[in-house]
Amino acid sequence: MHRLLHIIATPRGKNSSTLHISREFLKVFTQNHHDYEVDELDLYLEELPELTLKxxxxxxxxxSGxxxxxxxxxxxxxxIKQIERFVNKDLYLITTPMWNFSIPxxxxxxIDIIVQPRYLFRYTERGVEGLLKDKKMVIITSRGGDYSGEAKTYDFQESYLRAVFNFVGIKDIFFINAQPxxxxxxxxxxxxxEEAKTIACKLAKEI
Ligand SMILES: Cc1cc2nc3c(=O)[nH]c(=O)nc-3n(C[C@H](O)[C@H](O)[C@H](O)COP(=O)(O)O)c2cc1C
Structure with a gap:
């Protein structure tokens, strides 16, 4: 059995534009991949540990080793509980709106909780090594404005998410950005x- 982790980063539930696309992706994905089970992590319902000084x-x-x-x-x-839940998956789906040019x-x-040395990355003599190999990620976003043209330099969402997940070894990352x-x-x-849903359905079959 393979596993998909669906990380939901919008609090808007039924009214969420982003989730609307992701639900469509998942419908087609599960129809075409019977060997996958889906674990849903709603970040607005989950109690995330605080990063205290300790x-x-x-x-x-x-x-320091x-x-x-x-x-x-x-x-x-x-x-560790959150890291294990993340690491034991083969495919990730992140559902996130843009908030203030970046992520909620x-x-x-x-991300600050799970991206930890020894678990997701390590420093070697040759530089940083991401430890998550052979995993794929689909990131579905929606934005109030449109950042596909001139405003692209304000899109810190896609560049940030790509950078942080590349850092931990995930190289196959597909973005679907619904905008405006x-x-x-x-x-x-x-x-x-509708355009984003069509792209999502195609990707759900092909991935
Ligand atoms: C706190 C907050 C910040 C936002 N910041 C931006 C922004 O920087 N750029 C933008 O285009 N839209 C911004 N928006 C609008 C959302 O990105 C847009 O409405 C999105 O489609 C919401 O997705 P959702 O319905 O899945 O939550 C913001 C919305 C909120 C609530």
Whole structure:
């Protein structure tokens, strides 16, 4: 059995434009991939551990090549739980709106928790090595404006997500960006949503 982790980074539920596209992707994906089970992680419902000073100390222990003491292991239990849930997947689907040119803070919080030395990356003499090999990722975003033309330099969402997941070894990353969802009115929103859904359905069959 293969596993897909669906990470939801919008709080808008049924009213979410991004989730609308992702639901369509998943419908077609599961019809075409019977050997996959889907684990859904809603970042607005999940209790994510805070990065307290003690937990951050743990990160620096690992960075310096030391093992976590029992005390730090206890503090890291909730972090390890999230890391294991992430690492044991073959494919990732991230559903995220653009917030202030980048990602919603809950998604950033999640990334800060799971991207840890020894688990997702390590430093070697040849530089950084991402430890997640042979995994794929689909990132579905929606934006109020349109960043496909002149405004591309303001799109820190795609460049950031690509950079951080490349850093941990995930090289096969497919983006579907639905835009503009707000700036050009309802008619354009619906057209762009349909276009994004068509691309998502095609990718869901081919991936
Ligand atoms: C807090 C917040 C910040 C936003 N920042 C941006 C932004 O920087 N650029 C943009 O084009 N749209 C921005 N938007 C609009 C959303 O990206 C857009 O409405 C998106 O389609 C919402 O997706 P959702 O319905 O899946 O949550 C923002 C929305 C919110 C709530």
């Amino acid at each position: 937990r951050i100390d743990g990160k620096y222990f690992l960075l 030391k093992d976590l003491s029992q005390d730090l292991q206890d503090a890291w239990e909730a972090i 803070y809950r998604l950033k919080h999640y 969802m707000d700036a050009k009115g309802e008619k354009v929103r619906k057209e762009r949503l």
